[in-house]
Amino acid sequence: DHHSDPLPDTAQGILAEDRAHLFYSWSAQRQLSPMPVARALGSYFWDYDGNRYLDFASQFVHVNIGHQHPKVVAAIQRQAERLCTVSPAFGNDQRARAARLIAERAPGDLDRVLFTNGGTDAVEHAVRMARLVTGRPKVLAAYRSYHGGSHLTLHMTGDPRRWPIDTGAAGVVHFFGPYLYRSAFHARTEPEEAQRALAHLEQVIALEGPGTVAAVILEPVVGTNGVLVPPEGYLAGVRELCDRHGILLIADEVMAGFGRTGRWFAVQNWDVVPDLITFAKGVNSGYVPLGGVLMGPRVFDAFADRPYPGGLTYSGHPLACAAAVAAITAMSEEGIVENAAHLGAEVLGPGLRELSERHPVIGEVRGLGVFWALELVRDRDTREMLPPLGAPGGPPGPMDELAAACRKRGLWPFVHTNRIHVVPPCTVTEREIREGLDILDEALSVIGSHYR
Ligand code: PLP
Numbered sequence: 060d061h062h063s064d065p066l067p068d069t070a071q072g073i074l075a076e077d078r079a080h081l082f083y084s085w086s087a088q089r090q091l092s093p094m095p096v097a098r099a100l101g102s103y104f105w106d107y108d109g110n111r112y113l114d115f116a117s118q119f120v121h122v123n124i125g126h127q128h129p130k131v132v133a134a135i136q137r138q139a140e141r142l143c144t145v146s147p148a149f150g151n152d153q154r155a156r157a158a159r160l161i162a163e164r165a166p167g168d169l170d171r172v173l174f175t176n177g178g179t180d181a182v183e184h185a186v187r188m189a190r191l192v193t194g195r196p197k198v199l200a201a202y203r204s205y206h207g208g209s210h211l212t213l214h215m216t217g218d219p220r221r222w223p224i225d226t227g228a229a230g231v232v233h234f235f236g237p238y239l240y241r242s243a244f245h246a247r248t249e250p251e252e253a254q255r256a257l258a259h260l261e262q263v264i265a266l267e268g269p270g271t272v273a274a275v276i277l278e279p280v281v282g283t284n285g286v287l288v289p290p291e292g293y294l295a296g297v298r299e300l301c302d303r304h305g306i307l308l309i310a311d312e313v314m315a316g317f318g319r320t321g322r323w324f325a326v327q328n329w330d331v332v333p334d335l336i337t338f339a340k341g342v343n344s345g346y347v348p349l350g351g352v353l354m355g356p357r358v359f360d361a362f363a364d365r366p367y368p369g370g371l372t373y374s375g376h377p378l379a380c381a382a383a384v385a386a387i388t389a390m391s392e393e394g395i396v397e398n399a400a401h402l403g404a405e406v407l408g409p410g411l412r413e414l415s416e417r418h419p420v421i422g423e424v425r426g427l428g429v430f431w432a433l434e435l436v437r438d439r440d441t442r443e444m445l446p447p448l449g450a451p452g453g454p455p456g457p458m459d460e461l462a463a464a465c466r467k468r469g470l471w472p473f474v475h476t477n478r479i480h481v482v483p484p485c486t487v488t489e490r491e492i493r494e495g496l497d498i499l500d501e502a503l504s505v506i507g508s509h510y511r
Pocket residue numbers: 119177178179180182205206207208278282283311312313314315339340350
């Protein structure tokens with residue numbers, strides 16, 4: 060009976076089974092060479108040949124608490140023995156406690172949580188809520204954004220991943236956010252960029268019709284599309300614009316939330332309170348899938364006496380919520396958010412800036428907390444991009460060489476377009492950061508011939 064076959068225990072064995080039966084997300088199926096991971100601990104994971112990798116990507120920028128945190132693993136085990144699943148129509152102690160722990164850390168008057176299975180459905184709900192609360196159809200989303208992989212959220216996403224399905228989603232309008240290094244507004248300074256980006260958004264709202272706009276959604280720090288930190292005054296300005304026109308502000312903190320920027324929520328770096336916050340990833344570091352929407356009274360009260368239309372069978376899953384309770388508690392007790400803020404400001408940021416002094420291929424270093432990017436250019440004066448990561452199966456370019464050089468030396472970076480995102484777990488240590496910086500230094504030398 061083939062069901063009693065032992066599990067494959069080599070990379071080749073796993074990939075052979077993969078190739079026979081599996082379909083990988085976001086991938087050309089014949090051109091894949093995924094690395095099977097055998098185990099992980101803290102900031103490291105291991106392949107099946109015993110090679111160790113320093114996880115400077117935190118997987119998909121989600122393992123904020125590091126791999127296999129013993130308190131989170133134990134909480135999942137305890138919950139699994141007691142009660143694996145109940146429908147969202149029943150109460151659950153872990154879900155109730157998780158909501159309280161999140162509300163206690165949230166900015167302003169945000170104090171209610173709708174739990175989801177991940178970030179994508181959190182964004183779907185936030186937009187639906189904004190539309191129902193305002194009675195308006197449109198949502199304004201930024202070019203250079205990622206908001207999820209479902210129909211609506213992929214359309215809201217302002218990057219090329221939406222192109223293949225681009226048949227349009229009603230009511231989604233894109234605008235330019237601030238990005239001084241490649242300013243859409245020809246700005247030369249941060250204040251100029253902030254002011255022009257706000258004037259642009261104001262015009263988009265005016266021309267779309269303020270009375271038709273339900274929400275502006277933005278990533279307070281744009282994640283996958285470049286780790287774009289907003290200039291001073293920008294987020295406050297968007298808040299003010301939204302208030303003026305009765306538009307809800309949605310902060311998509313799926314990547315930026317739960318410690319990544321050195322605060323529980325990224326908006327807390329700028330003292331701005333949105334109407335809705337979407338979160339996932341770091342809430343329980345993905346040990347069990349979980350996301351959610353944080354809301355204040357304006358949204359909550361709208362559904363006090365009429366039913367909210369939406370939710371999934373697994374919403375607020377007990378195992379996921381138990382993992383969130385344990386993860387948030389451990390992050391507080393162990394000072395993990397403070398660790399991200401401190402090491403980011405004192406070690407990681409300065410270390411990356413030092414690298415840029417030695418490697419002219421680094422056009423810009425930007426970030427905060429444990430949320431950084433190196434943007435690589437062929438020429439610092441013209442800012443011409445280093446050719447982006449090659450298409451799967453195509454000829455390798457310098458970004459592929461750089462990624463390979465890192466991996467060969469035991470570092471797993473997050474490589475995207477012409478950027479390296481440096482996004483280790485919030486639990487990363489100073490020694491691990493220095494280990495990663497040394498490897499990056501060597502790997503950047505390897506591609507030295509590709510730029511001036
Ligand atoms: N929003 C942002 C800002 C994200 O970074 C992501 C994922 O990377 C998502 C939404 C989608 O989250 P998920 O992949 O959990 O559905």
